[in-house]
Amino acid sequence: MSGVFAKLGAPLIAALLLAGMQRFTPGYAEITGPIPLKGDLGETLTGRGFTVRADKVLLAEKLRFKAYGREVERDTGGVFALVIARLDAQPVSTTVSGAIWRSAQGARFVASPRFQGAPRLLGTDRLEPGLPQRGVFIFEVPREAVAGATLLVAASRWPRLDTQAEIALPATLGTPASLLDLNELAYE
Amino acid sequence: MxxxxxxxxxxxxxxxxxxxxxxxxxxxxxxxxxxxxxxEPPTLPVLAAGASLDAGRWRIALHEASLTTQSRPDGPPAPDGTQFLALDLDIVNRSSETDNTFARIFIVDPSIDALQPNPIFWLMRDKAILSALQPGLRERVRVIWRLAPGAKVPERLRLVVNGETFKPRDNLFAAPGWFNRKPIAAASLPVAAAEMRP
Known part of the structure; x- marks a missing residue:
């Protein structure tokens, strides 16, 4: 009798175990994914290759800036979300090119590429240790993606086994300004 | 024996x-x-000009195709009289990620010899080259092909729109992604003649 149980039960238990492992163990992408570093607005977060501090979030419907001697105005179907932040390389020179606005619903907005040549854009220039940069990350998001968002900052868009700062942003952010001039923004 | x-x-x-x-x-x-x-391959559903189509990763609406002498939306006419084919369309990124794979959305089928490959996608909002589509934001895009010099100008442009499906865990990395690109609709647009500029 026990022999029959052993013959039938062992494969059954093994199959159940394997199915459970396949379903519930984290996948490769998750195991080798970003290492989160959680923080709040105004808090200095020290990651593996950089430190970051986000100070202020601004919303605007239009942005104006001077680039290559030309006045440029950008509008959007949603809203521009600006995060004024400070970045510092540590301990070696690096580029922090993975800034993402993650909405409360989970959509990930990469910093807008529509602002080439704008002043004090973070994430584009190389960071040198001991020479912190203060500037702005600019995101273009739908209005419903503003409330309760998280700012993700990492060396690349898809960090693998590397720091990703997760900065919780305010749940409510007021009404967007109709026009902001990036050349006149108070960065300090 | x-x-x-x-x-x-x-x-x-x-x-x-x-x-x-x-x-x-x-x-x-x-x-x-x-x-x-x-x-015969199964006939694809017809996509009318201006109608919105849900293609999984994208929602698109094709508007009009026209001949033009401008190589970019706000530029002067090309000096050597080169002609261009411009296609206006709306694209919404339905995925949850900023995306730059819009060149995969459609193909010209049957292909037209006069059209030079690798058209440029222009963001009409900026009159600049489109580099990324943010999730959930509709954008008007103009695709501009350069026509081979002296080539016969096509009268109609037939486009086959590709769709992709979402997979929460792929087979290799167990990461979410968009897969199985396949044609889901076809549109045939008349090519309007070059507009006369004063």
Whole structure:
């Protein structure tokens, strides 16, 4: 009798175990994914290759800036979300090119590429240790993606086994300004 | 003696039968496959100009195709009289990620020899080259092909729109992604003549 149980039960238990492992163990992408570093607005977060501090979030419907001697105005179907932040390389020179606005619903907005040549854009220039940069990350998001968002900052868009700062942003952010001039923004 | 001969015969017959049946099966399968391939491909649903189509990763609406002498939306006419084919469309990124794979959305089918490959996608909001589509934001885009010099100008532009499906865990990295790109609709747009600029 026990022999029959052993013959039938062992494969059954093994199959159940394997199915459970396949379903519930984290996948490769998750195991080798970003290492989160959680923080709040105004808090200095020290990651593996950089430190970051986000100070202020601004919303605007239009942005104006001077680039290559030309006045440029950008509008959007949603809203521009600006995060004024400070970045510092540590301990070696690096580029922090993975800034993402993650909405409360989970959509990930990469910093807008529509602002080439704008002043004090973070994430584009190389960071040198001991020479912190203060500037702005600019995101273009739908209005419903503003409330309760998280700012993700990492060396690349898809960090693998590397720091990703997760900065919780305010749940409510007021009404967007109709026009902001990036050349006149108070960065300090 | 006779028994072993009989046994040998039986084995030979059964192996020959197995080979024969297997061969016939293989023949039937390959013939069926080539028959299926020879059949007319299923006709794609027609996408009307201006109608919005949900293609999984994107929602698009094709508006109009026209000939133009401008290589970019706000530029002056090309000096050597080169002509361009411009296609206006709306694209919404339905995924949850900023995306720059918009060149995969459609193909020109049948291909037109006069169109030079790798058209440029322009963001009409900026009159600048489109580099990324943010999730959930509708953008008007103009696609501009350069026409080969002296080429016969096409009268209609037939586009096949590709769709992709979302997979929460892919087979290799167990990461979410968009897969199985396949044609889901076709649109045939008349090519309007070049507008006369004063």
């Amino acid at each position: 006779i028994v072993s001969w009989l046994a040998g015969l039986r084995q030979a017959v059964s192996s020959k039968l197995t080979i024969g049946i297997g061969g016939l099966l293989a023949l039937a399968i390959t013939s069926g496959q080539s028959l299926l391939e020879a059949l």
